[in-house]
Amino acid sequence: MNQSPRPIKNVLIVGGGIGGQSVAIALKKAGYEPEIVEVHPEFNVYGVGIIQQANALRALDAIGVADEAIRLGYPYGRVKLCIATGQQIGEAGTPPIGRFPSHNGISRRILHDVLFAEAQKAGVNYRMGLSVERLNNQPNGVDVTFTDGSMGSYDILIAADGINSKIRSMVFGEYKPNYVGLSVWRYAFPRPKTLDTGYIFFGKQSKIGVIPMTAESCYIFVNSAEGENPYIPEDQLVDKLKSYMRAFPVPLVQELIEQVTDPKLVNYRPLETLKLPAPWYKNRVIVIGDAAHATIPQLGSGAALAIEDAVVLADELQKTETVEQAFANFMERRFQRCQMVVEASETLGQWEVLEYSGQSLPEGANMGALMGKTTMALTGEI
Template identity: 35%
Template sequence: MASQLRVLVHGGGIGGLTLAIALARRGHTVEIAELRGELEALGVGIIQPSNALHVMREISVLDDCLAAGFPWEVLTIADPAGNALARIPQPRMGDAPACNGIPRPALARVLGAAATAAGAKIRFSATVTELTDDGAGVDVALSDGSSGRWDLVVGFDGIGSPLRTRLYGDRYTPEYTGFANWRVTVPRLPQVRGVVMATAGKEAKALLTPITDDSMYLGAVFAEAEGFRPDPERAHEQLAERLTMFSGPVAEALATATDPAAVVYSRISQVTVEAPWHVGRVALAGDAAHASAPQLAQGAAMAVEDAVVLAESLDAHEGVPAALAAWEERRRPRALWVQALSRAVLKQETGGETTPEEDDLLKIGVPGAAHVLVEPY
């Protein structure tokens, strides 16, 4: 597409910032409407698998991500006492490291600085209040009192996407899986130089993920009632109660988790937008279109892939509608495959009943999936 576009990105998370960088560096005019008052990232850390790091190279922030995080190459499977059962080298896409652990706030800073440097404008405390697509463009009013006309509006606004609700009402509300993720940042143990997955069969699994030289996060998934919330005064103790079957490094990590406020609890929900991800000149991407369970550590990776592929499609096709159709045709199979396998692995790990289709997916396993996902996106 030879002409410069005006693009509004609704949401300043990982995917939205990546799209803003990719488009602004191509000369398009980009604004991000971010509901929060700053680029504060909720949560603890995040795994950037090789395909996500390949995207970071494409938008020229790979070195910054590696400097802010903890690159690693080998996944260790351990017993509840921490004894290694297997060490599995992770595949690479290109010459970037196999994986990188990074604190979410650090990644937000890296991407936010790059977006601003590329020329994108970020409007904080702003969300869409009115939106009219007349076929030739989209007129948008924002909650900060600003308004404008855009060639394209992209909703990278998360699993609870307000933009998705505008397009589809309540047809695609988040579906709670019955499980929740507990995470807490603790000092990194010297022996944790890559993800350590300690497993007690279907009873429990705990992950230790290094995110800087000095820190790592402990994560665990458990079945939880939909209305359950940790006690704000003893969330760290409730996590420890769920992991009593572990000794070794998991127990050492728990011993250093003494602040209940540091425990991050999030229900695992899924969204599948079965209708087109775009209506006219308004598109949904990342978790707004295809949120999945975290079992493959691919949620953010799928979002950043969505972003760079959308930028490429706008380059390659004449007209926004044609570019969006080509983008979705390219992205939908891969993103929904990740979503389906992630859900199947969650069921398998927690003793849930799987369907015949999920049983077929599970034949590839998590190690096999990693090799599939270093293929070009």
């Protein structure tokens, strides 16, 4: 990327997740001075995996880390869609884009480390254990008071602080995440040698994905409908996850069941979406990633969208005359694409809820077709 000729320089990024670190790398390489504040004193990324489709890899390449992510992950082709006994009924996922494979499975921790290492190499400044207490968002800059009492003035503030974004509430008011009636259970395992690509098995009351994560490891996700979002005590997590797995007679799932032993390693969470109406900016604050458009993992694309946001925002800031126009152009390039993913994921989630509760799907509902159409659209230029 070229050095920025723009007068704006100092950028505060709130949140050091996938979106925050990606935009920091992109901006630092473009000649800006981004600073990340992260509320946690140290990163503690949970140890399951994340699916990166070809468009995610293309965006990671734009910030210089796709090859490292592929080297430390597990590239594979399209995901095999199967019934519970293992018989294949279709396949899903973006087709390859250029040299990028359909998918790269990677550990979330490793992806985080790859981004962190690149950001450190580029010279991004991190301030850990810190958040924003107050801000004064003006047409030409943002004055910030941090939670430790320190203050700073920035040309731009980028909110990348996730689905429960505090900055979003400060600037746009309250938007509550929408619980979709589904939950996800995840657990990591050594990779069975037969696991050569990603698999999703569709059952009557849940679905299970088995996804390679590195050459040595994989993870599973189980989607289930838990009704009114109940609290599940830790001492029930192992048994419940195993009972979902037992409903899938396919050997790939059966051979993993007895390896589920540690409740602390069962990652259980309800699934929520959030759609901030356009525009995602006001004066000099702009919201990206899950803070603006959180989706459920039905299309494995939330992080991909956050990385794409980072690439597009840095691109527009570099080539556009004013910040306001750059933000407007960013919205033009991002809003519909992100809405498309969140809405298609919500629809897929609603169909799953109906299916798992024994109800019939609306006429014409076709999960494979909706997944195919949406992931194909994601191969388009950003």
